[in-house]
Amino acid sequence: MSRGPRPHRALAAAMPIAQLRGVFQMSGLGPERIYDISIISKIPVTFARVMFAPQILVAIEQIAGDFKDEIDKLRIIARDAAISAELWLRSKHGTWRFFLVTGTGLIEIDRDGKPLAAGGMPA
Template identity: 50%
Template structure:
């Protein structure tokens, strides 16, 4: 039995992950929303957009293409060292991938918000 539409399921499942990193404030959803929630109390403060995907193992070029709208919206948030704009992708099986969206790249992150392969 379904637990609801996948976009809402994805957002609901993202909140416990985000709470590990800090205080979560969910944004009001609408056609012009730039992000789904913020994570405060952590450094940097994160603006996060979540998305369900069928192709969780996609290469960066495919993610850039398939998530163009979400990436464009996150890039419209002011870029600053104290802020992190992040795209979180979830598969139907609950597998997650996390990315920091910068002005010209996607940087894959660990669940804790640090760069994948980085120390911390």
């Protein structure tokens, strides 16, 4: 499901979060982009897709369905202990949720990239 134009307000708000995690770089424009921000730190190197979420306080299963296309693109990125792919979602009120994209599901993480206690789900 397409979410429309690039989320400029969410991207602007994501930059300070990315900067806290390491050196970051914005990706180029275009519908073929896989991620919006790359973050280089000791470990892992992170590729994050930043999206606007009209409904952010929903079950992880709904997030997986609503952002299936973006998650599928992030799964193209090769991952191991040193490389991660993440989906960052922001509401119109400034609420954030972060997800680690694995080969089989999503794991909710905090803004530092550490898993939350609730765990994840297969997608």
